[in-house]
Amino acid sequence: MSDSGTRVGTDVKMTSYWLDTAVPSGDYRTTTIPKEVDVAVVGAGFTGLSTALHAARAGRSVAVLEANTVVWGASGRNGGMATTGLAIGFRQALRRYGEQRAIGYFTEYNRAIDLIEDIVRENGLDVDYARSGKMNLAWKESHFEGLTQTADALRRLVGQPVRIVDRESIRSEIGSDVYHGAMVDPLGAGVHVAKFGHELARLAVEAGATVHENAEVVDVTRIGDGTTHVLQTSRGTIRAGKVVIGTSGYTGRPFGWVQRRIVPVGSFIVVTEPLPQAVADELLPNRRMASDTKNFIYYFRITPDNRLLFGGRARFAQSDPSSDRKSGEILIRAMHHVFPQMREARIDYMWGGLVDISMDQMVHAGEHRGLFYSTSYSGHGVQMATYMGKVMADVVSGRPEANVWRDLRNPWIPGHYGAPWMLPLGGAWYGLQDKLS
Template identity: 60%
Template sequence: MKLTSYWQDTATPGADHRRTPVPDRVDVAVVGGGLTGTSAAVELRKLGASVAVLEQHTIGWGASGRNGGMATTGLAIGFGTAVKRYGADRAVAMFRTYNDAIDSIEKLVADHAIDCDFARSGKLTLAYRPAHFDAMVKTRKALKDLAGHEVITVPKADLHTELGSDFYHGATVDPLAAGLHVGKFVHGLAKTADALGATICENAEVTTLDRHPGGGHVLQTTRGRVHAGEVLIATSGYTGKVTPWLRRRLIPVGSFIIVTEPLAQDVVDRILPHRRQASDSKNLIYYFRITPDNRLLFGGRARFAMSSPDSDVRSGQILVKAMTELFPYLAGTRIDYTWGGLVDLSMDQLVHAGERDGVHYSVGYSGHGVQMATYMGQRMARFISGDAQANIWGDVGFPPVPGHFGRPWFLPLIGGGARVLDAIS
């Protein structure tokens, strides 16, 4: 079993940028080489700006190379909660942004011929309790009435047409959602940015970020210093001490994934006959899908813990147990990959993008960043270039997490709370 991401292991990276010199001066420095950073770099080059992507490891090393590869519709908080909190009009606008974000991936893939197995396979949201299915039926009606968006409800009696498991109590299907090979996608974006003239610097950790007295900012990296007119922070769950204001506002939560050996076609057809992107309604969520080469990818916030090799292995064991509880016929199936990564939860589980002390940022994707990070990278590129309307999240307040100043000491408490809620809800 490999303790590495299946997506990274089966993608072909572009040129090796670990020694590409850090430029002296650029219009925009982007910190972070994930989907936010690389999509921003592509758009910034199209807008004519000189740009350097500064990545402390390699392209896609963070969440962008480690996720489930599901570009799904809907908000992390759910449409019903969004309507209650922000009113119907704003909730509809937020909801539609996620659909636009999936379209933006499709367009990037087509425009730049990025070979990444993008497919509109649809999203299956599974009810963990009968009451969760009742809530899904209500949300379906609200989505139709308020947003004109159609999802299909599947009662438990019909669930066998969508899933080879008796574990759940019904589901909804949203046909707009897509799956893709995120490793190929993030490297494809980086290759595109490179071809358009962006400077990509890997192994270039930004260690300090200061305003330059003459204007702009100076970023000190482990491989040299760059003077940038503008800065975009795209560090998601890996946001660190260089931007303490942002770090206080994000909870880095581990999410973990296992991937099986390639499965026989009849087994794949039994698990997910329509190869949809699936997730359930628990607080300690499970999500799963079939990879392009017929493996089952099964993930979850198995434990509220940070990701490390030891943590990934222990989480992987929990996920194997969960997978065989859902699909008993997979008992004994070989697990080829186990890994983990950090999700950047914000307090309200909304995206937060804007400018603070002259530094731009886009973070807080809260587990829904495949589409939204890609979209927001492009939008923030336009925002930085002077389009004030481009940041659709600019009016959302961004409070700090109480008591959070460095390491997230409170994760076990949140995890315990989520487990209790799942048990009693």
């Protein structure tokens, strides 16, 4: 037992529930790396796999180079929530960017969920995809007022079919009394992210792309007139006309320019044993993808086999086995606070991963010195990384206008050369804001 009462079995799996319950579409650890391709994609998460799928379907020769295995990174470790809206609030987007741009950025996320749905439907994928909606839960009374104003703005300016649930009716949406109300958006969706990622890899290969696991890109050189890149990988060398970087919070030295613009922040998840149907129905009767309004956010959902998945930032720390366990213990206490009826539930899984957060918490995608990149999904990449893969396939084919984020300033994070020394400071700052809001 943990000190919080929940049974954490000695055999708790310190691995992603999603990865543990999905079958890879192939073993790509020894595939032969081609000598030359039109497009080399770095990273086999949703960004990389979707880029590969769409570029290969457009007739390009494509190789995906992955340091670990398919969806090893954030794509296989997240909450499985394809939700509407930006990482920042819609009213904040209105203040920063004005009406037209804020609406444009917001609706891009609706399109991103539609793309996942299209891929699932058109290819007959069995990936537990469901448009069961999302809800934002107000941690404080003042947050509820904010949600009400946001809902008004979204209905009026975007036509988003959101609705407000007040505290008196909250039990129609959640088996908890800690929240002050919610904003529900029926357009959010859930998906089994590892099944989806493995299917993306299969579809990309069927379209003609090659996938190479255990192939870390350690160096990239631009040669000749700049139209060719030589990529050194841990499994050999490959030449490519275009390079697309999709390495999110795992971006390292060969891509220092991108790395210095991303703070990799740990996000952590615990998953319970399968719950009786009646308990799952009490916790989240409508199976919404749920998150709350704190900076030290909690997010949760019911998995396809009726477990409660409960995640959060927990400690503003990096993710490693010891950090994942400490964060897991914090999350278990949080889960008990939100759902006291879970006190006796056994914890079967506990893990963490890195979220790629930018200074402005906006997506950043474009080209720098001949290298294309799409990163900084700031915790909202299930849908957006998949979508940006399609966009980047267009961009490398000479259609930069497909990328709505291209004009955003993408500043360097001062003093950030690699190790994210600023995490404790960020944690203290956001914790204070949570207290004061």
